[in-house]
Amino acid sequence: MRIINAAAFLRAKIGYSLKRAFLGESVGLRLIKFIILFSSVVTLFFTSLQLYWDYRRDVSLIEKRMAEIEQSYLGSLAGSLWQMDLPQVRLQIEGILRLPDIQSVEVAVLDVGPAVEKHSGKNDVVTVGVSVSSPDIMKKYPIIYNFHGKDKVLGVVAIQASFDAIYQRLQDKVLEILITQGMKTFIVSLFTLFIFSVLVTRHLRTIAEFANQFNLEQPSPPLRLARASIKRGRSGQAAPRDELDQVVSAFNNLCGGLEQTYNQLRSVNAELKADNEARRRAEEEIKRLNIELSGMNSQLEVQVRRRTHALEVSNRELNAFSYSVSHDLRAPLRRIDGFGQILLEDCAHLLGVDGQRYVERIRNGVREMNEMVDSFLKLSRCASIELVIESHNLSDMASDIFSRLREKDPDRQVQITIQPDLVALVDRRMMRSALENLLENAWKYTRHTLSPVISIGSCVKEGKTIYYVRDNGAGFDMAYAERLFSPFYRLHSAEEFEGSGIGLATVQRIIVRHGGAIWVDASMNNGATFFFTLQQN
Amino acid sequence: MSNSTILLVEDNRDDIELAMYALRKNKIPNDIVVARDGVEALDFLFATGVHEGRSEERKPALILLDLNIPRLNGLEVLRRMRDAPETRRIPVVILTTSDDENDIIKGYDFGVNSYIRKPVELSEFTKIINQLGLYWLVLNQSSPR
Numbered sequence: 311m312r313i314i315n316a317a318a319f320l321r322a323k324i325g326y327s328l329k330r331a332f333l334g335e336s337v338g339l340r341l342i343k344f345i346i347l348f349s350s351v352v353t354l355f356f357t358s359l360q361l362y363w364d365y366r367r368d369v370s371l372i373e374k375r376m377a378e379i380e381q382s383y384l385g386s387l388a389g390s391l392w393q394m395d396l397p398q399v400r401l402q403i404e405g406i407l408r409l410p411d412i413q414s415v416e417v418a419v420l421d422v423g424p425a426v427e428k429h430s431g432k433n434d435v436v437t438v439g440v441s442v443s444s445p446d447i448m449k450k451y452p453i454i455y456n457f458h459g460k461d462k463v464l465g466v467v468a469i470q471a472s473f474d475a476i477y478q479r480l481q482d483k484v485l486e487i488l489i490t491q492g493m494k495t496f497i498v499s500l501f502t503l504f505i506f507s508v509l510v511t512r513h514l515r516t517i518a519e520f521a522n523q524f525n526l527e528q529p530s531p532p533l534r535l536a537r538a539s540i541k542r543g544r545s546g547q548a549a550p551r552d553e554l555d556q557v558v559s560a561f562n563n564l565c566g567g568l569e570q571t572y573n574q575l576r577s578v579n580a581e582l583k584a585d586n587e588a589r590r591r592a593e594e595e596i597k598r599l600n601i602e603l604s605g606m607n608s609q610l611e612v613q614v615r616r617r618t619h620a621l622e623v624s625n626r627e628l629n630a631f632s633y634s635v636s637h638d639l640r641a642p643l644r645r646i647d648g649f650g651q652i653l654l655e656d657c658a659h660l661l662g663v664d665g666q667r668y669v670e671r672i673r674n675g676v677r678e679m680n681e682m683v684d685s686f687l688k689l690s691r692c693a694s695i696e697l698v699i700e701s702h703n704l705s706d707m708a709s710d711i712f713s714r715l716r717e718k719d720p721d722r723q724v725q726i727t728i729q730p731d732l733v734a735l736v737d738r739r740m741m742r743s744a745l746e747n748l749l750e751n752a753w754k755y756t757r758h759t760l761s762p763v764i765s766i767g768s769c770v771k772e773g774k775t776i777y778y779v780r781d782n783g784a785g786f787d788m789a790y791a792e793r794l795f796s797p798f799y800r801l802h803s804a805e806e807f808e809g810s811g812i813g814l815a816t817v818q819r820i821i822v823r824h825g826g827a828i829w830v831d832a833s834m835n836n837g838a839t840f841f842f843t844l845q846q847n
Numbered sequence: 848m849s850n851s852t853i854l855l856v857e858d859n860r861d862d863i864e865l866a867m868y869a870l871r872k873n874k875i876p877n878d879i880v881v882a883r884d885g886v887e888a889l890d891f892l893f894a895t896g897v898h899e900g901r902s903e904e905r906k907p908a909l910i911l912l913d914l915n916i917p918r919l920n921g922l923e924v925l926r927r928m929r930d931a932p933e934t935r936r937i938p939v940v941i942l943t944t945s946d947d948e949n950d951i952i953k954g955y956d957f958g959v960n961s962y963i964r965k966p967v968e969l970s971e972f973t974k975i976i977n978q979l980g981l982y983w984l985v986l987n988q989s990s991p992r
Contacts (some may be wrong), residue, residue, distance in 0.1 A: 632947075640967065641915075644944060644967050645859075645861040645971060648861075688944075
């Protein structure tokens with residue numbers, strides 16, 4: 311069943327391949343062309359060679375024949391001529407003429423025997439056949455008669471031979487060779503075509519069809535050519551692989567590779583798709599979060615507004631509180647002091663010495679508290695007053711403050727160094743207040759110093775201007791430096807150095823409000839240096 | 848000069864007494880009228896309300912005005928009297944324990960003649976009262992009535 315099918319298949323395929331071979335250019339046709347061409351050339355070459363050999367053989371055959379004629383006919387010819395028997399001569403040369411290829415034989419008589427009439431037959435020429443002027447081959451032999459041991463030349467025989475027969479034979483042979491060779495070539499070509507088609511072309515087409523129908527989406531089973539049974543069935547083990555097997559295996563490898571690559575590509579694609587999906591989801595999430603964030607932001611804004619409002623309210627309350635402190639707290643102090651003074655002035659006699667001293671103590675307390683209220687007010691104002699930032703000359707400010715301090719304390723001899731043109735962007739009143747505090751401190755804490763020196767200047771560090779106020783006064787232990795800027799914190803007793811303990815807190819607030827920082831370097835009995843920075847722009 | 852009136856606008860009894868003490872100490876002989884709140888001060892100035900029928904002679908020659916007073920605060924009293932033609936030119940000195948900048952600025956904006964922060968020490972205050980009396984009642988040429 312299978313064989314029939316295979317045969318039918320082959321027939322169909324061969325018909326197809328022949329059709330293709332003659333209708334269009336195919337490998338088979340080209341192969342046939344080349345075979346015919348080459349076969350014709352080879353045939354022609356060998357035919358020519360053979361014909362040449364045949365020609366040579368035939369020619370030599372003629373020559374040999376002529377040599378035989380010389381040996382076998384010349385004796386009897388000489389005898390006949392001796393007797394001048396011309397008819398006999400004619401008979402004899404006709405016998406020669408009957409030999410193959412001999413065209414003509416001519417006997418020229420030069421001499422005759424003594425028995426014959428002298429000169430009677432002299433110069434006779436006996437010719438048979440058709441003599442031509444330029445024969446293919448001609449041999450002349452002398453006819454010698456031995457008479458009593460003496461050779462006598464009686465005549466000359468000229469034999470002409472023609473190659474016509476040879477040519478005819480060669481021509482026939484050429485025709486025969488061409489026909490047989492042509493037939494052979496044709497049959498061999500057809501057979502070659504058939505074999506080539508069976509062995510190669512149909513497989514090539516199968517491969518082409520397979521390749522055409524190859525679909526990566528639905529991979530078919532590997533390519534197998536219908537050819538194995540003859541070749542492989544014979545021996546138990548696998549036959550050696552030929553080129554087609556190699557092509558098929560390479561093709562199958564290629565397909566496998568393609569499939570693998572395609573699958574990889576698909577999986578990569580799927581991954582990419584998944585990635586894209588994830589990214590899209592992430593983007594959605596981001597969008598959602600953004601919306602949430604903007605919601606939160608607006609919530610935050612609302613909250614900030616609420617807080618700001620609350621802060622403003624509390625600021626207002628603080629201001630109101632400051633006002634009430636300035637007024638309501640100071641007023642009763644005034645009264646205490648006022649009536650204390652009236653007591654001292656108008657009722658001293660009733661109080662006695664002790665009583666007067668007590669009233670004095672009361673008044674001192676009032677004065678102190680009043681100063682504290684003043685400082686406290688200053689401090690709280692630092693926080694609430696709006697800054698007017700302009701360029702101001704801190705050097706001028708400092709020298710102004712020092713001249714005021716000198717006026718107040720004309721007995722003090724203090725060496726003062728002010729770096730000229732310390733210009734900064736500050737709020738004039740606030741900065742003046744800060745400088746006042748710092749310089750007053752320096753002035754105050756150098757009171758007990760032998761040769762007091764106060765200097766104010768600036769230096770640049772890491773692109774930032776640092777201002778400093780330095781004195782060689784009492785100084786302090788750096789262990790307490792941290793609390794120095796807290797309100798109401800004092801390092802010295804009131805007896806040593808008076809003060810409310812609010813000055814440096816005020817300075818710090820002012821500096822912070824100017825976007826700067828303040829710090830101190832000091833040592834006990836060795837002066838103090840206050841450093842501060844300001845916002846550059 | 849002795850018959851000219853000083854209007855002291857002050858709500859606290861102790862403060863009034865201290866002010867009177869200082870005036871007394873300085874032997875200022877003028878008629879002193881005390882208004883205990885803003886409304887009463889305006890009543891006296893415009894001879895209305897409780898002070899209806901105040902004689903024209905008792906119209907104050909100087910007003911010592913505290914700011915933190917009941918009903919109508921000092922600045923409001925100042926603004927209203929400066930709006931009225933009959934009280935526009937009376938010298939007003941704000942005498943207060945407040946040194947709040949806004950108070951000072953508003954005081955001058957509303958046309959105060961002088962802004963004095965009451966010192967805590969009575970002797971200082973007495974000196975100031977003396978200077979004020981001397982300046983506004985003796986040295987200063989008031990606007991004609």
